[in-house]
Amino acid sequence: MSRSASQFKIHANEKARDLRHRQVIRTALHGYEIVRDKCKASFQSWESARQAAAEIKWEAVNHLDTHLEALVAKLEARGTKVHWASTGAQACEIIAQILRDKNAHLMIKSKSMTSEEIHLNDALEKAGFTVVESDLGEFIMQLRHEPPYHIVFPSMNLTRGEIKDLFQRELGDAPSDSPEELTMVARRFLRKKYIAADVGLTGANFAIAETGMISVTENEGNSRLTSALPKTMITLIGIEKVLPRMADLALFLPMLATAGAGQMMTGYNTMYSGPRQPGEADGPEEWHVVLLDNRRTELLADAEQRDSLHCIRCGSCLNVCPVFRNIGGHSYGTTYPGPIGAVITPHLLGLKEWKHLCNASSLCEACSEACPVKIDLHHHLLQNRRNAALALPAHCEQLAYKIFGIIANEPKFWWLAKKIGWLTQPLHRLVNGSVLDPVRPFWTKTRDLAPMPRESFKDWWKKRKSN
Numbered sequence: 001m002s003r004s005a006s007q008f009k010i011h012a013n014e015k016a017r018d019l020r021h022r023q024v025i026r027t028a029l030h031g032y033e034i035v036r037d038k039c040k041a042s043f044q045s046w047e048s049a050r051q052a053a054a055e056i057k058w059e060a061v062n063h064l065d066t067h068l069e070a071l072v073a074k075l076e077a078r079g080t081k082v083h084w085a086s087t088g089a090q091a092c093e094i095i096a097q098i099l100r101d102k103n104a105h106l107m108i109k110s111k112s113m114t115s116e117e118i119h120l121n122d123a124l125e126k127a128g129f130t131v132v133e134s135d136l137g138e139f140i141m142q143l144r145h146e147p148p149y150h151i152v153f154p155s156m157n158l159t160r161g162e163i164k165d166l167f168q169r170e171l172g173d174a175p176s177d178s179p180e181e182l183t184m185v186a187r188r189f190l191r192k193k194y195i196a197a198d199v200g201l202t203g204a205n206f207a208i209a210e211t212g213m214i215s216v217t218e219n220e221g222n223s224r225l226t227s228a229l230p231k232t233m234i235t236l237i238g239i240e241k242v243l244p245r246m247a248d249l250a251l252f253l254p255m256l257a258t259a260g261a262g263q264m265m266t267g268y269n270t271m272y273s274g275p276r277q278p279g280e281a282d283g284p285e286e287w288h289v290v291l292l293d294n295r296r297t298e299l300l301a302d303a304e305q306r307d308s309l310h311c312i313r314c315g316s317c318l319n320v321c322p323v324f325r326n327i328g329g330h331s332y333g334t335t336y337p338g339p340i341g342a343v344i345t346p347h348l349l350g351l352k353e354w355k356h357l358c359n360a361s362s363l364c365e366a367c368s369e370a371c372p373v374k375i376d377l378h379h380h381l382l383q384n385r386r387n388a389a390l391a392l393p394a395h396c397e398q399l400a401y402k403i404f405g406i407i408a409n410e411p412k413f414w415w416l417a418k419k420i421g422w423l424t425q426p427l428h429r430l431v432n433g434s435v436l437d438p439v440r441p442f443w444t445k446t447r448d449l450a451p452m453p454r455e456s457f458k459d460w461w462k463k464r465k466s467n
């Protein structure tokens with residue numbers, strides 16, 4: 001669902017003017033900051049916890065090679081098949097091949113933003129497989145043939161009534177718009193899919209190098225069923241998800257739950273260490289872990305923005321961003337919306353097509369302040385603006401600034417410009433905001449140009465000194 005800069009502007013404009021949409025987002029995030037702050041208060045010091053988390057992630061990301069080697073060695077020692085994928089297309093092909101080898105038809109899948117990033121569902125469906133999302137929010141969006149709206153709350157843009165109508169239309173079952181009853185409808189449908197699925201795919205929140213384990217944290221238990229019922233399990237994980245030690249989870253699990261959803265801990269926290277071992281009663285017979293790069297190593301090589309690999313995908317920066325709250329997730333046209341999306345998308349998908357995202361920010365710093373791992377988001381947005389200006393200069397803009405520089409640096413020109421501005425002011429007042437107004441596309445379309453004062457500060461000062 002990539003969006004060009006002009007499409008982004010049109011969509012963002014529409015959404016920002018759509019008061020109903022803004023109300024739905026406000027309702028969805030209502031109370032988020034209150035419950036998040038209550039949970040933050042239960043940390044001895046939230047700021048120290050953030051600092052500790054940032055340092056652990058720094059260690060993990062700056063020694064990624066060592067940690068990944070340790071992780072893979074431990075995983076393989078217990079019979080897990082590890083695959084390395086340089087690109088999204090490669091990861092899709094690896095997963096499709098596993099499905100072919102297993103003669104599979106149906107894959108059940110728990111929530112994974114990494115799989116959204118590589119458009120896994122589309123690739124598998126094109127290859128002839130059926131994929132069913134098992135996370136309730138993702139399932140709803142799949143029924144609508146739309147990508148998730150938010151990295152934690154995929155269907156936050158929908159009302160209960162809309163979900164009821166959707167279930168009635170697609171599943172033929174929606175007794176009321178009560179959340180409990182609607183959940184039961186989805187549950188009845190999905191239970192059959194878990195049993196019928198040949199393969200289950202999960203994402204991962206963390207990978208522990210020390211023990212060779214994958215940590216998945218969720219609220220619905222669907223990830224557990226996805227991994228426990230099918231005979232073959234696949235885990236897709238971005239290489240930056242590594243944490244050095246098991247003990248690090250003592251900090252990261254409550255921190256992710258707090259920042260992500262204002263919970264002390266998420267409902268289900270599972271550690272996967274390998275396929276079913278001899279003598280064990282349950283678990284998948286075969287486990288594949290796909291480690292995805294997809295330009296993460298290029299981001300790793302960028303010393304300035306390397307810390308954006310610290311992201312634990314809590315979604316907190318989206319929740320507090322005034323731009324996201326007004327234009328919503330789909331306007332961005334990328335898997336990762338909001339401030340973190342505006343920072344990493346140009347790296348993952350190319351600066352040329354995605355440079356406009358860094359301008360979708362008021363630079364209020366709310367994102368950096370909210371980030372539990374202290375990513376310097378607002379400065380990274382500024383750096384992306386600089387990178388875009390250096391790499392892809394806008395010639396008209398450059399010329400305009402050059403002319404402005406000449407005028408601003410020469411007192412005689414500056415004086416003349418002021419006089420022209422002053423003398424043409426009545427004319428400007430006449431065309432202000434109309435189609436004849438030369439600055440309308442940039443400025444007066446939505447606001448008035450401030451009137452020029454009768455006297456400039458310099459003239460006033462000169463007069464004052466001479467009196």
Ligand code: SF4
Pocket residue numbers: 259310311312313314315316317318340367370371372373374375377
């Ligand atoms: S950048 Fe920070 S606040 Fe935003 S999703 Fe990532 S960890 Fe959360």
